[in-house]
Amino acid sequence: MTSEAITVLGLGNLGRALAEAFLRGGHSVTVWNRSAAKASELAVGGAVVAPTVVEAVASADLVVVAVLDHAAAREVLRGADVRGRALVNVTSGTPEEAREMARWAAEQGAEYLHGAVYAVPQTIGTAESSINYSGSSAVHTRWREVLELLGKVTFHGDDAGRASGFDVAILSAMYGLLGGFLHAAALARSSGIEVAELTPPLLSWLADLRPALVTFAGEIDSGSYAAGESSLAMNQTGLGMLLRATRAQGVPFAALESVKELVDRQVAEGHGTDSLARAVESFEAFRRFAVRE
The missing domain is CATH 3.40.50.720 (NAD(P)-binding Rossmann-like Domain)
Structure with missing residues (x-):
């Protein structure tokens, strides 16, 4: 050079x-x-x-x-x-x-x-x-x-905006993950669990989620959610339990409530048997409304 x-x-x-x-x-x-x-x-x-x-x-x-x-x-x-x-x-x-x-x-x-x-x-x-x-x-x-x-x-x-498009999406995922980790740490502490003890199984579980994210990406890009194994209705029930637990332990988290709202919207529109990935369409609805405004 x-x-x-x-x-x-x-x-x-x-x-x-x-x-x-x-x-x-x-x-x-x-x-x-x-x-x-x-x-x-x-x-x-x-x-x-x-x-x-x-x-x-x-x-x-x-x-x-x-x-x-x-x-x-x-x-x-x-x-x-x-x-x-x-x-x-x-x-x-x-x-x-x-x-x-x-x-x-x-x-x-x-x-x-x-x-x-x-x-x-x-x-x-x-x-x-x-x-x-x-x-x-x-x-x-x-x-x-x-x-x-x-x-x-x-x-x-x-x-020129495409690199930033990747960036804001990746950073949103990063901060969502960090927020989830901090909330998990608070939940663990409220149950008398050391955060260092929680972290290894948490990392293992997050690594196991990689194939699911790849599947979700394909479903979102194709707009086809009917074959999903992790249904919206099932996750709606799971999120409801999780919200009850976090409130009972004194560490509620607004981000979890927001995720459940995304799921609730899709279930209310009749998509309960579809893949959890379909919750992204709730964001699309918000975006279209913002554009009209």
Whole structure:
């Protein structure tokens, strides 16, 4: 790989790790951060510290943005001349925010690639790091080898919002799982069970659920729920028992009540014998109502 000039805007934990990975890869790296003190150690490691965003952007053809949120990314880039540059934005945001940034970049004469990072900063640049991208296929093709210094690269097409679409869905599942774990821990403690004692069988059970999730995914994509072995009616009964138990133990959980409401809706519409996966259609009903509003 030949040495390339790269700029990194934002030196929080993620931005710093990105800059360090590029430096390890032998590239010329310019960095900028609102608080210049964060750049001092990177300067010792060989990075050039730019006093302004304008100068930082002007120093490289590839500009990587890693700041707090969408508003911060827009503010940081405002006033910089990004014409002819490849903008890779790994700042977390919604799909529509990514598309808005792509439109803005196009208006400025730049190519835009949006990234969603699946790694903690300490693992950037290792086999444990992966980043989903979508947006400019030209940027993906031209800079893929450089971006692979950060972690596994997966390109999801020309829609700049698609990587964020994956991201918000995956993060929703993650926080749902974490919320479920914390609730399970509270339930265990209320029964005198150590959480460390609960965790091994819980992890084993969650691993056993993987085939069911694959089956559910197929049912949802096809819209065919009639052959489901885990019926809505059966799960409605199970959720009812679980809600009674959580209330009796003094640790109710609104998320469980919300899941039961999704199931109840489908059962009330006459789908009790269908697969539990059909509960996703309750979300679709909510979405269609929101669009009409």
